[in-house]
Each structure stands twice: as C-alpha cells, then as structure tokens.
Amino acid sequence: MHRDDPSPVYVTNPGGGCRLLLIGDHAGRAIPSGLDGLGLTPADMDTHIAWDIGVADLGERLSARLDACFIRQTYSRLVIDCNRRPGAPAAMPEISDGVTIPGNLGLDAQTQAARRAEIYQPYQDAIAAELDRRAGRPTILVSLHSFTPVMQGFVRPWRMGVLHRDDSAFSNRVLALLQRELGDAAGDNQPYRMDETDNTVPLHADPRGLDYLELEVRQDLIAETSGQDEIADLLARLLLAAIRPG
Template sequence: MASNNPHIGSGELRPSPLLGVDDPPPFQIINPAGASSFLIVCDHAGKLIPRRLGSLGLGPEELGRHIAWDLGAAELSVMLSKALDATLIRQTYSRLVIDCNRDPSAPDAMAPVSDGTIIPGNQDLSAEDRAARVESIHEPYHSAIASALGEKTIVAIHSFTPEMNGVVRPWKIGILHHLGNTGFAMSVLAELGRMTTQPVGDNEPYAMDGIDYTVPRHAYPAELPYLEIEVRQDILLTPEGRARISALLQTVLQKCKP
C-alpha cells in the first residue's frame, strides 16, 4: 500500500495476521528523502483500529480522547518534518490497539484500562491475540525506524493532557531524557529555558525511564543523541498554537543540533 506521493510512503510490508487488505499500513513515512540529520518519530500519531477489532468496544467520544492517541502530535510532527527537511515516521493505529512506546510484553502495551476507562476489546487477550498485534503493528513500525535511523538523531514527538487525576500540569513543553547520550536533550532543555518564559519540564510531566521503549530501543545501544518532546495538548488544538510551537522547536533543534 505504498503512496503515489514521493513524499509519503509505507515501506514494503509483509502479510499481516491482523491487518486486512482494506486496512492502512501500520506506519507512514513522510519525506523519506529528507536531508536533515534528524529522524522524527511519532509513536501515538494515529487513532485508527483494524477492522477485525471493531471499535475495541468503545464509542467515538472515548476514541477521540487522549487515551487513544496524542492529540496534536501528528500535525506538529508533520510541520517539523517540513520545516527541518526531516524524515518522519508516524504510527497509524491507536495506542489502545498496541502502544508502540511500550515493550510489547508490558501489561499496558495493550491496556485493559486507560485513565479509568475499561477497554472491552483488550480484556483477556490470548497469547495469539497479543502476538498478532505485535507482528502486524509494533514490529513493522520499529523496523521502519531502525531502517531509516542510521546515525541520525531521533526526535520523538508526544503530547500530554493539561490535567491528570485532578492535578494541573503547568509545563507547556517537557523534555525527557534518561540513559545513553543525553547531551543533545540537555542542550535543548537549556536553550528552551533561555528562549521562553513558560515553564519547561525537565522529565516532567513524565520521566523517561523503564516505561519508554522507542528511544531506549533505537538510541541507547549505539549511543546516538536523542530527544523526546512532550507538548501540552491545549497548545496544539489550533493551527496558530501548532505554528508557534513548531517555529520555537525548529529554532531550538537547529541551534542545538549535534
């Protein structure tokens, strides 16, 4: 299912135990010939569900919430890809089908409950059910990242809710880092602190730790520079907000480029 658009592709995909011929590929590659030394990834860009899984037992309202995808992250990642002339690989399917930023063996990789919402289609999954999701969605996405990465710097784009469990989150941008080559992430964190008066989270509202999967899998082993960016979702709900954040991140990433 490759696109006729030279700036968009899906790679060569093998037959899938879950995805039918009418289902989109599990990932999309935008600007595959991008000249930038950055590789942008968006683990939670999409909210589609394979036809064979129906709606996972959820209604449209639940499937539009943050539990299903990172609101605004897909649009922001496309804007950055264009501004930086960087290749972007983004996930097509909802994190409720399988979370591509989790180890596939983790309990919340196919969460039975998310932010208080029971996911009927994720209850009592068999080993075969789980394996089909890994083989059809998780592994092709990560194989595409591995094929495109080389010596590039991985930039992972996410978004977060303004409030969680009754706690207001003041940060507008968060920079996540942990092990491996953290120099680039720390430079971006410092530069954002100089360029904006808004609170910038240092491993806030989430800390990169054993929960994250994409950056540890692809950046840590070869000591590649990396960056995981979290942007508060209310900022990304309008074109103007996305444009402001994209322009800010473009400037900072180019200035701090390894």
Template sequence: MDSPATLLGADDPAPFTVHRAHGDSPFVLIADHAGQRIPARLGDLGLSQAELDRHIGWDIGIAGLAERLSEKLDAFAILQTYSRLVIDCNRPLEAPGSIVAVSDGTAIPGNESLDDDARTARALEIFAPYHARITQELDRRSEESPAPVLVSLHSFTPVFAGFVRPWHTGVLYHRDARLAHALRDALRAEAGMVVGDNEPYAVSDTSDFAVPVHGEQRGLLHVELEIRQDLIDDAAGQEEWAERLARILPALLPDLTHG
C-alpha cells in the same frame, strides 16, 4: 503451532506513514502515538468515538506538528497509524502498558481477556513493522555523515488524575541527557515558557521503548519531547510549535557534535 490470526485486512491502512523519506536533515522524527485508527476486525474496542478522541486514544495534535516540523527541517518523519489502545508502540511488548485493559479510568472492553494469539497479532502487524522501519532508517543514516539525531514527539493532557500540569512542554531522557538538557535550556529561554525536566514522565527501560532502543543503544543524540495538548490541538498551535522547534533544534547541534 498455528500462526496467529491476521489482524489487518485489505481495507486497513499501513501501520505507519513516512514523510520526507529523503530529507537531508540529520533529525529523524518519530511519533509513536500519532494515529487513532483501529483495525476493522477489532471494531471500536467497545468505546465511543468521544473516548477514542481523548488523550487515551492518541497523542492529540502530534501528527500535525510532526508533519509541519518535517517540512520545515526537511527531516524524515515516521507516524504510527493505530491507536495506542490497540498496542502502545512506545512500550516494551512485555510491559503492562503494552495493551491496556483500563486507561485513565476508562475500561477498554476490546482489550479484556486477550489470548496470546491476539496479542501476538498486534505486535507482529503494528508494533514490529513500525519499529523495523525506524531501525532501517537509522541503519542507513548511521553509515552516512552526519549521524542521525532522534527526536521522539509526544503530547500530554493538561489535567491527569485531577492534577493540573503546569508545564507547556517537557524534555524526557534516561541515561543520556545531552540533547535533552540543551533543548530544555533553549526552551526555557523562550518568553513565558514552563519546561519540565523529565516531566510529566520519566524514561525507563521498563516503561519506554524508543529512547532506550533507538537512541541509547545506538549512542545517538536523542530526546523525547512532550508538548501539552491544548497548545497544539489546532493548526495554529501546531504551526507555532513547528516554527519554534525548527528554529531551536538545528542551532543546538554544533555544540553537541563538535570533535
């Protein structure tokens, strides 16, 4: 069988960037939807730049937040480069949401009627190397002490399907709520903060990849954190949230790792 056609060309960026590769913090920060690039061979997927700039194209503000938080914690961070519309790196490859033909009511012409080779090329050249690098980092750090702590960073649109979301942030988890509940309670102690518990989404094996695979299967402390996009869509908001999380997260670990 012929191998799938190459997707990424010489002028396309790598599928991820790493910050603080040798950071001393136990926290490992991942941002599955940080970028909005599209491989040159895919053009613009049939979308305007305005559509690609919407929440359907990426997690608005999360790249800047992740970079700032990485610096403040001295923590390893990995940011995915390509738009979630090319392939969603927080969806199992067999999930319907892996490569979507419609997102929040917007048709994605470049994703319609894809053959198996086209899908495989996106999985092999974007999804696979990104998650392989996370696996490599967690493998390395799991042989050391302290054990790594996984924080998956995401952002959510303030209004979805006509519903005005009331939360400033939400903590997501599935089977293991240790870090999520500790972080939830710490964030709720912040003045005026509205914090969702498995809101605006809930994690599952069929809809999510990072928490079930990198967190639960390894038995690591982990959390998926969602922050409302209007709170981090500029540098000031990203700095405010990075300072908040850099203050809160390390303080949670002693009670969660004792014994």
C-alpha cells in the same frame, strides 16, 4: 487485520537531509476494522487515552521546516502501544486513565502476538531501516509526544517537557533553550520521567550510540492549526540551535 485497513506506518520525507529523525509513537488513532472499535465510543477516541493529540500535524510541520524524515504510527496506542516493551501489561491496556478498554480484556497470547506482528513490528522496522540507511551519517532520534493539560485532577503547568535519562547532551541543550524561552513552563523530566517504561528511544538509539530527544508538548497548544504552526516555528528554531551549539 483486513487488507483495507491502513498501513501501520506513515513516512514523510524519507531520507530527509536533516540529521534529526522524527518519530511519533502515538501519533495515530486508527483501529483495525476487525476489532469493533475496541468497544469504545467516538468520544473516547477523541481523547488523550487514544493518541497523542496534535503530534501527527506537528511532526509534519517540523518535517517541512527542517527537511527531516518523520515516521509515525497510524494505529491507536490502545490497540498496541509502540512505546512499551512487547509483553508489558501497558502495551495493550485494559484500563487507561480510568476508562475500561473492552476490546483489550482477557487477550490471549495469539491475539497479542498478532497485534505485535501486524502493527508494532512494522513501525519499529521502519525506524530501524531509516537508521540503517543513515549508517555513518550523524543522526539524532527525536521522539514527539503530547500530554493532556489535566491528569487525574492535576492541572499541569508545563507547556513542554524534555524526558531523558541524564545521558543526552542534545536533550540538555534543548531543555536549556526551552527554559530560556519558557522559564518554569519548560519541564525537566515533566510531566513524566524517561524510565524503563519507554521503549522506542532505547530500542533504537542505545545499540547505535545515538543521541536522542523525547519531547512532550501540552495538547491544548497543538490541537489546532494555528498552535501547530506556532509551536513548529519555535521548535524548529530551537532544534536547529541545539544541533549547532554556540
């Protein structure tokens, strides 16, 4: 990476008082200047293949409403997907939702290692450092994501979804609250199921014995400022209620 390229990590409200630690694996869409845009067009970089649309702004709003720390990735998931295990083919995909990524074709081991060292590792290290500072303090890891309303021709009916592994009391409480508000538009392990492809939550929550939430919000709901404010208000209320059940 060039010295003028942005930092791979952006931290809002470090040390925030809320017990929720917010993270955004796919919040950014920057590309290091030396990668020539990965051979993609600006229009490609505006779509869901490049980033989780709306998550950066949603996370900032939740951080302010909750007094929570928010740690987000600056670079596009196409450069390296921080929610995939190092070495997994999907970490630097050659094709995403039918779009070929020219800058990822035939990457050698040295190039892959450089991306991990320059982008993936600083992001994960920042999360680990914040969790280390909170040692002994109750913390719940909240991973914010967004999903495209239509995928491979299928119109997704959910407004939000909670991804989990049937091992999270906090996720269960948030899901119940969302279902009370949204009915069937709140997805249980929809539009994805949390499984072995997920990296960041298991990497940090499991060794520390932390509860977690992996939350998906449909992108059209948070693509604009008004929607971001509306969803942030709703989520702040429900997340606080889930922290203090009963």
